[in-house]
Amino acid sequence: MAKTKQEKLEAKLEREYYRKHRSQIKKTPADRVFDVINYTMFGCFTLICIFPFYYLFINTISDNKLVQKGLISFFPRGINFDNYIRILQVNDLFRSIGVTFARTFLGTAMMVGASALVGYLVTRQEMWGRSIWYRFIVVTMYFNAGIIPWFLNMSMLGLTNNFLAYVIPGIVAPYNIILVKTYIESSIPMELQETAKLDGATSLQIFFKVIWPLSKPILATIAIFGAVGQWNSFQDSLILMQSAPELYTLQHRLYIYLNASSNLSALMSAGSTSGISQSVLDSALNGKVIKYTISMVTIIPILCVYPFMQRYFEKGIMLGAVKG
Amino acid sequence: MDKTKSTNKIYYLYRILALFIFLLLFFPAVNPARISSLISKSTSLLTTGLSYSRLVENMGRPLKKLWVLPSTMQLLRYSAVGIDIGICLAAAGACLSPGNRRCKKLGGFLSLAGGILSLIGMIGIRTSYVQISATEKPDKINPVLPGSYVPILIMFALMILLSLFLILTAGKAEKGEPFFMEEKYRLFLLLLPFLLLTLVFSYLPLWGLRYAFFDYKAGDTLSMDNFVGFKWFTMLIRNAQTRKDILRVLKNTLAMSGLGLLTSWCPMAFAIFLSEIKNARFRRIVQTFTTIPNFISWVLVFAIAFCIFSTDGFISSMMINAGIWEQGKNFLMDGSHTWLKMLLWGMWKGLGWSAIIYIAGISGIDQTLYEAATVDGAGRFQRMWHITVPGLMPTFYVLFLMAVAGALNNGLDQYLVFENTSNTSAIQVLDLYVYKMGIVNGSIPFSTAVGMLKSVVSVILLFFANGVSKKLRGETII
Numbered sequence: 022m023a024k025t026k027q028e029k030l031e032a033k034l035e036r037e038y039y040r041k042h043r044s045q046i047k048k049t050p051a052d053r054v055f056d057v058i059n060y061t062m063f064g065c066f067t068l069i070c071i072f073p074f075y076y077l078f079i080n081t082i083s084d085n086k087l088v089q090k091g092l093i094s095f096f097p098r099g100i101n102f103d104n105y106i107r108i109l110q111v112n113d114l115f116r117s118i119g120v121t122f123a124r125t126f127l128g129t130a131m132m133v134g135a136s137a138l139v140g141y142l143v144t145r146q147e148m149w150g151r152s153i154w155y156r157f158i159v160v161t162m163y164f165n166a167g168i169i170p171w172f173l174n175m176s177m178l179g180l181t182n183n184f185l186a187y188v189i190p191g192i193v194a195p196y197n198i199i200l201v202k203t204y205i206e207s208s209i210p211m212e213l214q215e216t217a218k219l220d221g222a223t224s225l226q227i228f229f230k231v232i233w234p235l236s237k238p239i240l241a242t243i244a245i246f247g248a249v250g251q252w253n254s255f256q257d258s259l260i261l262m263q264s265a266p267e268l269y270t271l272q273h274r275l276y277i278y279l280n281a282s283s284n285l286s287a288l289m290s291a292g293s294t295s296g297i298s299q300s301v302l303d304s305a306l307n308g309k310v311i312k313y314t315i316s317m318v319t320i321i322p323i324l325c326v327y328p329f330m331q332r333y334f335e336k337g338i339m340l341g342a343v344k345g
Numbered sequence: 346m347d348k349t350k351s352t353n354k355i356y357y358l359y360r361i362l363a364l365f366i367f368l369l370l371f372f373p374a375v376n377p378a379r380i381s382s383l384i385s386k387s388t389s390l391l392t393t394g395l396s397y398s399r400l401v402e403n404m405g406r407p408l409k410k411l412w413v414l415p416s417t418m419q420l421l422r423y424s425a426v427g428i429d430i431g432i433c434l435a436a437a438g439a440c441l442s443p444g445n446r447r448c449k450k451l452g453g454f455l456s457l458a459g460g461i462l463s464l465i466g467m468i469g470i471r472t473s474y475v476q477i478s479a480t481e482k483p484d485k486i487n488p489v490l491p492g493s494y495v496p497i498l499i500m501f502a503l504m505i506l507l508s509l510f511l512i513l514t515a516g517k518a519e520k521g522e523p524f525f526m527e528e529k530y531r532l533f534l535l536l537l538p539f540l541l542l543t544l545v546f547s548y549l550p551l552w553g554l555r556y557a558f559f560d561y562k563a564g565d566t567l568s569m570d571n572f573v574g575f576k577w578f579t580m581l582i583r584n585a586q587t588r589k590d591i592l593r594v595l596k597n598t599l600a601m602s603g604l605g606l607l608t609s610w611c612p613m614a615f616a617i618f619l620s621e622i623k624n625a626r627f628r629r630i631v632q633t634f635t636t637i638p639n640f641i642s643w644v645l646v647f648a649i650a651f652c653i654f655s656t657d658g659f660i661s662s663m664m665i666n667a668g669i670w671e672q673g674k675n676f677l678m679d680g681s682h683t684w685l686k687m688l689l690w691g692m693w694k695g696l697g698w699s700a701i702i703y704i705a706g707i708s709g710i711d712q713t714l715y716e717a718a719t720v721d722g723a724g725r726f727q728r729m730w731h732i733t734v735p736g737l738m739p740t741f742y743v744l745f746l747m748a749v750a751g752a753l754n755n756g757l758d759q760y761l762v763f764e765n766t767s768n769t770s771a772i773q774v775l776d777l778y779v780y781k782m783g784i785v786n787g788s789i790p791f792s793t794a795v796g797m798l799k800s801v802v803s804v805i806l807l808f809f810a811n812g813v814s815k816k817l818r819g820e821t822i823i
């Protein structure tokens with residue numbers, strides 16, 4: 022809250038500055054032309070980025086008959102939310118949503134907990150063989166056996182068609198460990214740990230009472246990016262869950278629906294194991310609207326956490342930069 | 346003194362043995378409980394104990410016809426449970442061994458108990474093997490005592506002997522001596538589970554690369570009989586069809602990566618021009634909305650593409666409603682300009698996000714430079730070109746070199762979701778090709794070989810980029 026206030030204040034100051042100095046900053050005609058072009062370009066690109074989401078949304082809440090005729094282009098008509106209610110009656114989809122939420126929560130929680138603990142442990146100089154073990158973990162960022170050996174390994178471990186495949190392999194995330202380690206070393210004074218040690222705290226107590234609360238900012242960053250990653254991941258479901266449709270993630274389910282024919286009956290046989298309930302059949306829900314609505318259901322959680330993510334962008338971009 | 350030294354050596358032997366035994370739990374290849382070929386090859390000792398349904402998943406008929414008695418399988422299962430628990434006890438004992446005498450003693454007893462429990466489990470497995478051998482349909486059941494049975498038996502016996510020895514040599518702990526272990530070992534033990542996870546999920550897959558040298562079909566075992574050396578690698582060159590495919594795939598891969606490299610200045614330009622916008626609110630809105638696409642998956646990008654460009658999507662409906670087209674067109678099924686389209690989708694998704702690092706960079710540039718330049722009479726573009734761009738160059742170099750290093754790793758998702766019958770020849774990049782060959786078509790050795798070559802070239806590229814970076818800028822990127 023304080024942060025947004027400060028930002029607002031800064032913006033206000035900036036505006037005032039320009040208002041005051043407007044007479045001094047003379048705009049040449051060339052400057053004006055540049056500004057017009059610049060604003061237009063950015064305006065257009067922003068529209069291109071955001072309009073598809075809007076289009077998708079208005080089509081899911083409009084009257085299905087109008088949608089079918091392609092008459093909804095810019096404004097919703099006949100607003101209703103029936104599609105969302107009906108879509109939840111599709112059993113497979115409901116289960117996929119559950120699986121996806123479960124993996125997102127479990128996977129993220131385990132990853133964050135492990136990154137925090139490992140990140141802390143590798144800052145402890147007195148550990149036996151510390152630098153070797155740290156390198157042992159970090160170097161895995163730079164090599165990768167490839168998709169087939171990975172698949173064979175997972176099936177060798179019995180993690181095919183198994184929910185655990187979504188959460189366990191992601192527990193140790195080297196880059197997040199580096200982030201936490203750097204944060205602890207740079208932002209949490211050693212004196213705090215020393216004092217706690219003098220007071221008789223064990224390593225784990227120091228971790229829970231000192232490190233964990235103080236490294237919340239970095240943990241929030243890795244949590245939110247980790248959660249989006251979990252929500253979006255699709256390959257593991259596609260490759261590992263080949264004979265367990267009940268464990269398909271939402272992304273995988275959406276992929277199947279998008280590729281199925283727009284014909285509803287074909288859609289049902291292609292995408293579902295248990296079929297769509299009769300009430301859905303009776304309704305005017307058609308293939309196109311099903312696809313749009315599932316897409317929307319998949320996007321909405323991302324859009325919900327997005328505002329909270331924004332303030333972690335600076336750290337997050339580092340995440341992307343080093344991983345890439 | 347000598348005595349403690351030799352005891353220490355035995356402790357190391359004991360810990361390594363415990364680690365080995367512990368890892369046994371996760372490897373189906375050495376599962377001593379696989380006493381029939383009907384038990385799936387991917388069943389590890391741990392799975393055998395944990396999931397009865399997986400153990401008997403292929404045994405529906407034999408169990409129904411009573412070729413195999415359910416009690417045999419139950420015995421097998423509970424033997425495995427015993428071994429699982431025993432192994433965990435033994436491992437826990439080994440973890441206690443770096444502590445003081447009291448810890449060592451307790452650890453020894455735990456390992457002893459674990460070893461004995463595992464041994465009993467092994468006897469149970471043997472018993473169920475004897476029972477299953479008596480079946481009336483040996484050709485269907487294929488009872489076999491796994492080759493790993495005896496070595497594992499020996500390992501358990503060794504475990505028992507070692508822990509007995511250690512209990513005896515640990516000496517008597519003084520009365521009231523508390524459990525104690527040095528800090529450095531306790532910290533290590535806390536880290537150990539994560540090290541094992543790293544070992545299993547990041548290092549172990551490398552062992553799977555050996556499939557590239559065997560003639561392997563799903564379900565086979567690897568043995569020297571089907572060792573084929575470099576057959577799959579030479580096939581890439583010798584077989585005309587494969588050669589053609591690989592060249593096409595390589596062309597696509599390099600073309601798309603190349604386009605990406607050619608446009609890698611775009612995020613920087615985006616950031617620079619955005620910073621020229623003086624209206625903070627507008628800037629904020631642009632940044633917020635152009636970043637959203639980065640956070641949706643490629644499947645969702647495809648869903649977006651679908652709602653805009655398909656037969657009844659936005660563009661088609663607009664054109665039909667305006668009376669320009671008679672019927673809708675499906676742009677997604679159009680196979681022309683595939684590389685360019687993929688590039689544009691990539692930019693739609695990533696441009697705003699990639700610009701953030703440059704925006705952060707711009708705010709780090711010394712403002713007095715701009716003021717000085719203005720005083721010297723530099724115009725807007727001169728300031729951009731002579732101050733902002735050089736200020737961002739270091740970041741650009743790093744990202745560019747990283748992109749060079751990753752030129753062969755286009756990823757799979759984007760190309761997989763956009764692939765269809767009409768664009769398949771232009772969209773197949775190496776990652777997609779490997780996926781198709783290995784997972785969809787099942788030619789595991791061949792696709793492993795291709796993936797392996799890809800990894801090797803990628804590592805070379807990485808070192809090359811790193812070397813260039815070191816030479817040009819005196820800094821490494823890894």
